[in-house]
Amino acid sequence: MKQFEKLGIDKKFCKAIKELNIIEPTEIQQQVIPILMQNNTDLVGQAQTGTGKTAAYGLPLLHRINPTKKYVQGLILCPTRELGQQIAKQLFKFTKYSDKIFTEAVFGGAPIERQISALKRPTHIIVATPGRLIELVEKKAVDLSYVKTVILDEADEMLSMGFKKELDQILKQLDNIDNKWLFSATMPDGIKKIVNKHLSKRAVKIEVSKKSIVNKNIDHQFLICDESEKLHILLQLLNSEKGNRGIVFCKTKVAATTLAKQLNAKNITTDAIQGDLKQIERDKIMRSFRKGNMQILVATDLAARGINIDNLSFVVHYQLPDKDEYYTHRSGRTARAGNKGYSLCLITSKEIKQIRHFEKALKISFKQLRRAK
Structure with missing residues (x-):
């Protein structure tokens, strides 16, 4: 004080x-x-x-x-x-x-x-x-x-x-x-x-933080897999994070809506925030997420603008963003108010160069995760 x-x-x-x-x-x-x-x-x-x-x-x-x-x-x-x-x-x-x-x-x-x-x-x-x-x-x-x-x-x-x-x-x-x-x-x-x-x-x-424009409390990670394996890996992650909440990002409205349906079919209660939603629908989803009725929210970049919810443990990039600032904003949804969190990118082998670009442009370092055998 x-x-x-x-x-x-x-x-x-x-x-x-x-x-x-x-x-x-x-x-x-x-x-x-x-x-x-x-x-x-x-x-x-x-x-x-x-x-x-x-x-x-x-x-x-x-x-x-x-x-x-x-x-x-x-x-x-x-x-x-x-x-x-x-x-x-x-x-x-x-x-x-x-x-x-x-x-x-x-x-x-x-x-x-x-x-x-x-x-x-x-x-x-x-x-x-x-x-x-x-x-x-x-x-x-x-x-x-x-x-x-x-x-x-x-x-x-x-x-x-x-x-x-x-x-x-x-x-x-x-x-x-x-x-x-x-x-x-x-x-x-x-x-x-x-x-x-x-x-x-x-x-x-x-x-602030001239050395890095991305929050230093965020642990940046990536995991290389085939496109067809992403859903299975995401489900494994969510099962291991029981009790913790996060946001999963997709690049397009179609991808976000599709992923939300796939997760619901696997008994993961979620919904997609994307640009075609009416405000009343968006409000209903956000209320449910804030109350803890959903473990995760699936979102597109623009639809997620201004979503500020404390105590989110993780962010998953199901699809990599097109722009550096999108990565900054996505990852900034976690590790708020002094807390720690992690930002995980699920990528194909061709996308490793994009990870190296983020490292250089945003002055951050990524840790590569290995899949459990």
Whole structure:
């Protein structure tokens, strides 16, 4: 608790985060919080998923809110409904012992009328997916004219989900605000363009774990097998991991749906998160997974964006991803909040060169597993 006080965090917030078992500031929190607590500034923070970014920007943001004013003062943009709800819930927990600061999460795929109604209540911070925010602004349900701080969380995910146009539009509208804070696990060219276009040239840049952009608590593994053996190996793994939960990644919607059916046929209760699902179906699956009714979730890369569930022990790459940042995001679903986990790639002999590429590009090392005889 005293360590967060030394970073400048008010005792009221420190008391709340202690109850959440947030005791030792993570590397990103140590570096970012003192900067954001002092002056108005633009900031670019690069840190992988699960390193405590929400507290790193959320606590300084809460200090900047005047609870006596009944208008929106802070805006957080994020890629998905799940992440938005998680951020809003976290901020609510941080304010347990402070003056009431009201946060509202708004997102696509849900009835807009209900969100418009909720926003009529006093709201200090809005957490939003970019598309839904623009809809609400156009309907005059949201007034951003008093916003002093805008935060882009998991900016690379928003970009890969096709939100570039919306981000440009929102940031252009908020051109004159005091604080723009961007957080991203990776820094592809698209993110660099957003930084150069919308953030100050004097923006502070913080890069955590420069030696590796992938979480150091993840044990990276691969196992070579034939394509036809993958299902059998996966079943063996799941049987050996009874009581532990994880996510299995496929490249395509068809592959994810097919694998989920194959696993269910083998009495492994699971479901597939893929892009064709309606929001109500996605919510039902995620609720079931969060409650522990399923040991694993099968997912495609884009459909899994923003899925942040603590205490996942492993990630399996049933099919290798096409992009380096996809591997970063996939593996980052495990080993969150200081826990350990492993990321296992099931590959054919032809794909060993892709593993070597990941090692070089992401500065990580893989351990080869041998099949039990």
